[in-house]
Amino acid sequence: MSAHEGQERDHWDVVVVGGGQAGETAAQYASQFSGLSTVLVEEDLIGGECEYWACRPSKALLMPVEAQSVGRDLPGVREMIADRSLDVPAVLARRDDIAFHYADPQEVAWLKANNIDLVRGRGRLAGPKQVAVTASDGMVRTITAEHAVVLATGSSALLPPTDGLAAAFPWTSRDVTAVREVPRRLVVVGGGPVACEAVTWLHALGVEETTLVHRGPRLLTMMEPFASDFAARHLTLAGVDLRLGTSVTGVSREDAQDRGVGRIHGGPVTVTLDDGSQLEADELVVAVGRRGGTDDIGLETVDIPAPHGYVEVDDQCAVVGTDWLYATGDLTGRALLTHMAKYQARVAGEAITARALGKPFNGLTTAEYDAVAHVVFLDPPLCAVGMTESVARQRGIEVETAEYDIAGISGAAISREHYDGRAKLVVDPATDTVIGATFAGTATTELLHSATVAIVGRVPVSRLWHAVASFPTVSEIWLRLLETLQQQRRTAPTPPA
Ligand SMILES: Cc1cc2nc3c(=O)[nH]c(=O)nc-3n(C[C@H](O)[C@H](O)[C@H](O)COP(=O)(O)OP(=O)(O)OC[C@H]3O[C@@H](n4cnc5c(N)ncnc54)[C@H](O)[C@@H]3O)c2cc1C
Ligand SMILES: NC(=O)c1ccc[n+]([C@@H]2O[C@H](COP(=O)([O-])OP(=O)(O)OC[C@H]3O[C@@H](n4cnc5c(N)ncnc54)[C@H](O)[C@@H]3O)[C@@H](O)[C@H]2O)c1
Secondary structure, three states, X not given: OOHHHOOOOOEEEEEEEOOXXXXXXXXXXXXXXXXXXXXXXXXXXXXXXXXXOOHHXXXXXXXXXXXXXXXXXXXXXXXXXXXXOOOHXXXXXXXXXXXXXXXXXXXXXXXXXXXXXXXXXXXXXXXXXXXXXXXXXXXXXXXXXXXXXXXXXXXXXXXXXXXXXXXXXXXXXXXXXXXXXXXXXXXXEOOOHHHHHHXXXXXXXXXXXXXXXXOOOOXXXXXXXXXXXXXXXXXXXXXXXXXXXXXXXXXXXXXXXXXXXXXXXXXXXXXXXXOOOEEEEOEEEXXXXXXXXXXXXXXXXXXXXXXXXXXXXXXXXEEOOOOOEEXXXXXXXXXXXXXXXXXXXXXXXXXXXXXXXXXXXXXXXXXXXXOOEEEEOOOOOEEEEEOOHHHHHHOOOOOEEEEEEHHHOHHHHHHOOOOOOEEEEEEEOOOOEEEEEEEEOOOOHXXXXXXXXXXXXXXXXXXXXXXXXXXXXXXXXXXXXXXXXXXXXXXXXOOOO
């Protein structure tokens, strides 16, 4: 055991419970410029869901799907690819590389390089500034914090109490991202990013019959309706059988058994739908959301409620009602995304440092949520930042919107033969600034950040005219959106005097 694994001491300035992206970043920011000693408590692999069972492996599985699809749409490449399917072992091997082969020596080295100590085991609050850690051999030790404890215990897949579901050992997000055996027939329940992304790569990896069952009337409900329609259209074109407005009422399975993550969990599974019909499949995926990691972390020992399964934090990511307990990442339920988890962790680390050193809070110690960017990596991808039109209107903002078909942009038309894409800006006329943007289509994900900068910087639309995009890139969509906005403003009827 290396010296930095923290066996020799039981007191640090800062104790972080949970070593996912949120925990690692909080530990880094609490200690890097402050001289505060910090320890990370982790019961599993350091790096969390993102590195091994979420973002990284899922994107490694999706990149070949998009590359194949763009290639098939480009003369010269199309002929080379023809109807060949993906090389499944090669795709899974690269996924394993990207998921660090489900081991964390690179993270341990990173902690060491950043002077962060490590205690392996399950952490549980045992009173103010105290954490009891249970090691894998059952030994319990109590460690204490001089200044702060950060909770960063993340989230796990939610399994609804549907009849027969738990007994069927359905796949969850861990199985789909760590897939080892590709089922022939698949049913996926859910309509959020996990369900839509998983169905995309599993179908491309060779599932012959793929059905997606979603209780809502549209997929990806957090996005603009046109983006939901875009996702549904492309999943259908790919051959996925979409059952929207449909709920699962029961599940049964012969010979159900947990054969390991990513392996088929038993015999055929029968899924009963609310219209009385049944689907039979070789595997069932449940992707209906997450539950915060509040179970058995000792919140009751410091009188902190978690009524909705998440821990409520203030703008410094301090748990409401305390000045020493912080929570970051999925556990806060604010925005279940890695970049937001790390952002909250940077804020918490800076706030802990400021409090410990008696310095005032500044711009780095306050978290904002007006411009949460998110990408859904479908084929083609979709992305959005800030408010949708309907959210803005619910908040009483009389927005202006501009929409444009991205296929009309030279950069898009050059990028593939049959480009399909659309963009929408949501503008607050009172401030003349963008408050939301949504893009769907190939090569749009890398332009999302321009919209984030526009929103966060509160850049007036009149100034955006001077941010000239390169030709021929998809970013020229900005010009078309601004022209659309201007045209609408010029032709809008004048209100009666
Ligand atoms: C399939 C999938 C794909 C995703 N793709 C993306 C994406 O492309 N982009 C994106 O931004 N987001 C994505 N997300 C969301 C992203 O994975 C999460 O927002 C992110 O992992 C949250 O990080 P976290 O550190 O808060 O939590 P986690 O990653 O859950 O880490 C929590 C850590 O705490 C540990 N822990 C829990 N309890 C204890 C305890 N009591 N004691 C000690 N340790 C404990 C756990 O073992 C874990 O290591 C995806 C999610 C899923 C499911
Ligand atoms: N590319 C990305 O950034 C990415 C990818 C995957 C996941 N994520 C993050 O992970 C989080 C979890 O994603 P998710 O797709 O699991 O959840 P989600 O909450 O986004 O979507 C779940 C869907 O399931 C439905 N649902 C909820 N309970 C249900 C039930 N009992 N029966 C049937 N349907 C039910 C909901 O109405 C919702 O539409 C998201 O918040 C997202 O931010 C991000």
